[in-house]
Amino acid sequence: MNRxxxxxxxxxxxxxxxxxxxxxxxxxxxxRPIYDLIVPLRKAGIDPIWTGLQQPWSQIVKTALExxxxxxxxxxxTGDPAIxxxxxxxxxxxxxxxxxxxxxxxxxxxTLPDMQAKLAGLGYKVFxxxxxxxxxxxxxxEKFRENQKCSVSITEHFESRLSxxxxxxxxxxxxxxxxxxxxxxxxxxxxxxxxxxxxxxxSSLLNKILEKLELREIKIGVMLCDPRGPKEKxxxxxxxxxxQERTLSENIFIRSFSQLSNYSRxxxxxxxxxxxxxxLWGADITFLETIGMGQESAARLGELADLFIWVALPNETDSxxxxxxGAHELADLVLLNKIDKEPSFKxxxxxxxxxxxxxxxxSAHTGEGxxxxxxxxxxxxxxxxxx
Amino acid sequence: MGKPKNxxxxxxxxxxxxxxxxxxxxxxxxxxxxxxxxxxxxxxRKYLGRPGxxxxxxxxxxxxxxxxxxxxxxxxxxxxxxxxxxxxxYLIGLGEKGLSVAYDAVTLHGRDSDSEDWSxxxxxxxxxxxxxxxxxxxxxxxxxxEKYSLSQTINFPAxxxxxxxxxxxxxxEIPAKKLRGTIQSDILKEVIKQKEYRFPLKHGLRLMGxxxxxxxxxxNFGFYPDNASGYHMSEGxxxxxxELAFTLKNAFAFIEYxxxxxxxxxxxxxxxxxxxxxxxxxxxxxxxxxxxxxWATVGKEKYGAASYRALALKFHVQNSGASFRSExxxxxxxxxxxxxxxxxxxxxxxxxxxxxxETSSLPTRxxxxxxxxxxxxxxxEMHNMDIVDVLGGSFAIExxxxxxxxxxxxxxxxxxxMGGMLKAIELGYPQFEIRKTSLEEAQRMKNGKIPVVGxxxxxxxxxxxxxxxxxxxxxxxxxxxxxxKKRLAKxxxxxDQSRVARSLERLSSEAKGNANLVEPVLEAxxxxxxxxxxxxxxxxxxxxxxxxxxx
Ligand SMILES: Nc1nc2c(ncn2[C@@H]2O[C@H](COP(=O)(O)OP(=O)(O)O)[C@@H](O)[C@H]2O)c(=O)[nH]1
Ligand SMILES: [Mg+2]
Numbered sequence: 040m041n042r043x044x045x046x047x048x049x050x051x052x053x054x055x056x057x058x059x060x061x062x063x064x065x066x067x068x069x070x071r072p073i074y075d076l077i078v079p080l081r082k083a084g085i086d087p088i089w090t091g092l093q094q095p096w097s098q099i100v101k102t103a104l105e106x107x108x109x110x111x112x113x114x115x116x117t118g119d120p121a122i123x124x125x126x127x128x129x130x131x132x133x134x135x136x137x138x139x140x141x142x143x144x145x146x147x148x149x150t151l152p153d154m155q156a157k158l159a160g161l162g163y164k165v166f167x168x169x170x171x172x173x174x175x176x177x178x179x180x181e182k183f184r185e186n187q188k189c190s191v192s193i194t195e196h197f198e199s200r201l202s203x204x205x206x207x208x209x210x211x212x213x214x215x216x217x218x219x220x221x222x223x224x225x226x227x228x229x230x231x232x233x234x235x236x237x238x239x240x241x242s243s244l245l246n247k248i249l250e251k252l253e254l255r256e257i258k259i260g261v262m263l264c265d266p267r268g269p270k271e272k273x274x275x276x277x278x279x280x281x282x283q284e285r286t287l288s289e290n291i292f293i294r295s296f297s298q299l300s301n302y303s304r305x306x307x308x309x310x311x312x313x314x315x316x317x318x319l320w321g322a323d324i325t326f327l328e329t330i331g332m333g334q335e336s337a338a339r340l341g342e343l344a345d346l347f348i349w350v351a352l353p354n355e356t357d358s359x360x361x362x363x364x365g366a367h368e369l370a371d372l373v374l375l376n377k378i379d380k381e382p383s384f385k386x387x388x389x390x391x392x393x394x395x396x397x398x399x400x401x402s403a404h405t406g407e408g409x410x411x412x413x414x415x416x417x418x419x420x421x422x423x424x425x426x
Numbered sequence: 427m428g429k430p431k432n433x434x435x436x437x438x439x440x441x442x443x444x445x446x447x448x449x450x451x452x453x454x455x456x457x458x459x460x461x462x463x464x465x466x467x468x469x470x471r472k473y474l475g476r477p478g479x480x481x482x483x484x485x486x487x488x489x490x491x492x493x494x495x496x497x498x499x500x501x502x503x504x505x506x507x508x509x510x511x512x513x514x515x516y517l518i519g520l521g522e523k524g525l526s527v528a529y530d531a532v533t534l535h536g537r538d539s540d541s542e543d544w545s546x547x548x549x550x551x552x553x554x555x556x557x558x559x560x561x562x563x564x565x566x567x568x569x570x571x572e573k574y575s576l577s578q579t580i581n582f583p584a585x586x587x588x589x590x591x592x593x594x595x596x597x598x599e600i601p602a603k604k605l606r607g608t609i610q611s612d613i614l615k616e617v618i619k620q621k622e623y624r625f626p627l628k629h630g631l632r633l634m635g636x637x638x639x640x641x642x643x644x645x646n647f648g649f650y651p652d653n654a655s656g657y658h659m660s661e662g663x664x665x666x667x668x669e670l671a672f673t674l675k676n677a678f679a680f681i682e683y684x685x686x687x688x689x690x691x692x693x694x695x696x697x698x699x700x701x702x703x704x705x706x707x708x709x710x711x712x713x714x715x716x717x718x719x720x721w722a723t724v725g726k727e728k729y730g731a732a733s734y735r736a737l738a739l740k741f742h743v744q745n746s747g748a749s750f751r752s753e754x755x756x757x758x759x760x761x762x763x764x765x766x767x768x769x770x771x772x773x774x775x776x777x778x779x780x781x782x783x784e785t786s787s788l789p790t791r792x793x794x795x796x797x798x799x800x801x802x803x804x805x806x807e808m809h810n811m812d813i814v815d816v817l818g819g820s821f822a823i824e825x826x827x828x829x830x831x832x833x834x835x836x837x838x839x840x841x842x843x844m845g846g847m848l849k850a851i852e853l854g855y856p857q858f859e860i861r862k863t864s865l866e867e868a869q870r871m872k873n874g875k876i877p878v879v880g881x882x883x884x885x886x887x888x889x890x891x892x893x894x895x896x897x898x899x900x901x902x903x904x905x906x907x908x909x910x911k912k913r914l915a916k917x918x919x920x921x922d923q924s925r926v927a928r929s930l931e932r933l934s935s936e937a938k939g940n941a942n943l944v945e946p947v948l949e950a951x952x953x954x955x956x957x958x959x960x961x962x963x964x965x966x967x968x969x970x971x972x973x974x975x976x977x
Contacts, residue, residue: 065543066534066537070977092977
């Protein structure tokens with residue numbers, strides 16, 4: 040069957056900031072410059088994504104494909120810059136990603152004038168330690184605006200079965216314009232939502248859960264949401280780093296999204312549509328890691344979830360807190376995380392008193408309890424009417 | 427090079443030099459009352475001691491450098507093994523007594539040259555490419571392992587290169603007891619700074635421990651299976667006291683691990699050496715002196731070591747590569763000279779001085795020669811090294827030495843409170859402390875509070891020579907890569923495949939147990955298994971991939 044994404048309405052300006060994927064070539068361990076770049080890029084209104092260190096090209100390119108970032112930034116401190124950056128360029132083209140804004144920087148050989156000329160020839164704009172960081176942001180913003188002007192195709196038809204590449208592209212189109220999937224997919228993917236305060240261990244737990252599930256023959260879509268700041272516009276999309284060992288799996292597709300601090304109707308609809316696209320790619324499950332949450336009401340998130348998991352810390356979970364209102368009321372399941380270092384008796388008593396649904400004691404560090412969580416999820420899917 | 431026996435040590439103008447000096451040597455010493463004299467001598471004994479006297483702040487040898495100057499040990503390696511072999515012979519021709527091999531990034535990460543998803547652009551680039559024992563053999567062609575001590579900077583796949591070294595010694599028919607050298611193998615500092623690690627800490631330590639245990643049983647003192655290194659932390663922004671504290675703590679953590687495995691403190695401590703950075707400051711000299719004192723004191727009091735071998739700390743020094751600049755690059759020669767002087771004033775056992783033009787490409791032979799000559803000039807030309815610990819007793823240096831020691835022990839306390847060094851590393855404590863310092867330093871550099879001549883001060887005053895003066899020498903990586911792939915393909919084709927498979931199976935099954943892994947790795951190495959086959963394909967599935975905080 041043919042489907043299409045049909046468009047209309049305004050461009051959703053608040054949903055779209057340019058994304059840059061920051062990478063290090065496979066054997067280059069000098070990651071400090073990456074950390075020096077993140078906040079200045081956010082200040083420029085750009086969402087940086089960081090892949091993590093020591094990844095082979097195949098993994099880097101798979102990430103680039105799934106994230107479909109507008110720009111790719113490479114930091115080169117060892118190795119032959121021309122060969123490394125040439126390789127990246129070739130691999131990106133082969134993956135159908137030839138339109139990226141390419142920037143590079145580093146020390147050593149990349150600073151030599153003839154090398155810079157070579158890299159310019161390959162299409163990289165080179166920035167060196169002497170250049171102001173602001174220039175990088177300004178350059179990307181300028182290129183991004185140019186590219187945005189010419190990409191306005193509204194309706195696009197496609198086969199019901201999406202390839203990894205098309206899935207990524209269509210998500211980007213959804214980010215650009217408010218589109219509707221026609222007709223909606225019959226088979227949805229089961230949506231598991233992970234919520235909880237920042238630092239509770241959502242990303243780390245998701246990593247462990249994926250590690251178990253990737254061994255089974257199921258396809259999994261993952262949406263990772265990180266917040267934009269109240270002051271700086273860009274969001275640091277850093278959750279990937281916690282699950283970098285998972286990004287190689289052919290059965291997993293991971294995409295990062297920046298979010299305003301609250302879940303608006305529009306952004307919830309957007310995330311729903313993304314999970315529909317995941318279903319067309321073949322995903323049986325979609326995991327959604329939300330931005331860290333506290334007591335704000337997030338009722339709409341409930342609509343998103345077939346299974347709502349609340350990740351809590353034993354030390355921060357007690358009767359007083361559970362009696363107050365909050366997003367935890369939506370939970371179908373609570374995971375008490377970090378039990379390798381926090382005693383859970385107080386939290387358990389509170390849960391028994393004030394929470395009707397099940398909870399598990401888990402640790403993303405030791406892996407304790409993760410098998411049970413996976414079984415629980417798989418059981419839910421089996422009994423899921425929409426599946 | 428030492429001086430012949432019975433040499434009269436004197437200044438250029440003929441003033442006779444004593445080995446070392448103390449308050450007694452001042453002319454007005456005699457003016458003091460006998461009470462004061464006694465106290466002064468007592469003070470010297472208690473807080474300074476003599477060179478060669480426990481706890482060795484003044485150096486580990488009574489005669490200092492009079493008998494033997496530090497080993498000149500230039501870090502060297504590029505392209506393929508035969509090419510680096512030529513370079514090593516060149517260095518020997520310049521008067522080097524110790525060899526130090528630099529491996530390429532592919533090798534350091536435990537990958538093979540034909541593993542292109544990883545290796546493209548790195549083969550033979552910042553060091554020599556070694557995939558199998560055949561490469562290692564070519565690397566050392568014509569170099570007797572009995573005559574030259576060999577230092578290998580290798581870390582993550584250290585056990586493979588330790589085994590290659592043993593296999594090569596066997597091939598040269600040199601008894602293991604006669605081997606001298608060092609293998610860096612310090613995996614803890616990899617987690618803290620350099621990032622060339624893959625296994626969880628306990629498995630990394632096990633491999634180090636296996637090499638130590640094997641060395642104790644089969645090799646003599648003089649071979650160091652662990653060289654705990656602070657250089658990379660320091661280059662990555664650690665302060666002198668952080669470098670001192672974390673390096674010592676890493677070494678101590680390893681020593682404690684070995685003791686737990688039942689090894690003896692004298693055996694172990696006598697086989698661990700350290701590796702420090704030198705930026706050419708008084709602080710560096712204080713750091714070296716404090717390191718010796720802490721090592722000896724902790725070794726004796728905490729680990730119960732008693733032998734001189736164990737308590738007298740030996741260390742290698744490399745000057746700060748980060749201090750070298752591509753602007754007016756020839757000024758790096760002066761920087762290197764002063765850094766070399768500081769290393770010798772601090773009592774280093776072996777030294778490497780970077781070559782002035784290696785900031786953005788490999789050094790030329792000419793520049794390597796300048797580095798070797800620098801060390802020879804500092805060591806020999808002015809007779810300055812005939813006085814042992816010439817700075818000892820300087821109020822400034824002694825005060826700084828105590829301050830270094832205090833700061834290091836403060837860190838020790840913080841780390842112990844956290845539950846020890848391994849725990850601290852798992853939590854990211856040293857990593858984040860260093861990052862904090864390096865941020866502050868970057869800020870000060872930006873404000874010009876740290877002057878760098880020709881860069882943020884006195885730059886362009888006389889027009890400057892920018893980079894024109896600098897002759898770039900680069901490796902044509904793709905050509906080297908093709909050549910190395912051919913070498914590897916040949917080995918893979920000619921080796922006995924079933925022997926390789928058998929040896930790797932044995933390794934895998936012994937890795938699951940508690941056996942010492944040197945023998946099985948040696949067997950695999952001799953069967954011509956590659957570095958990647960051993961480390962990544964066989965050991966990683968058993969040990970697992972682990973990443974520290976923030977990696
Ligand atoms: N001790 C311990 N630390 C954990 C555990 N799970 C996560 N952490 C740590 O908690 C911090 C926050 O984890 P992260 O997954 O980023 O939390 P998120 O913000 O909820 O996604 C990180 O430093 C993790 O290493 C656990 O089970 N035990
Ligand atoms: Mg997270």
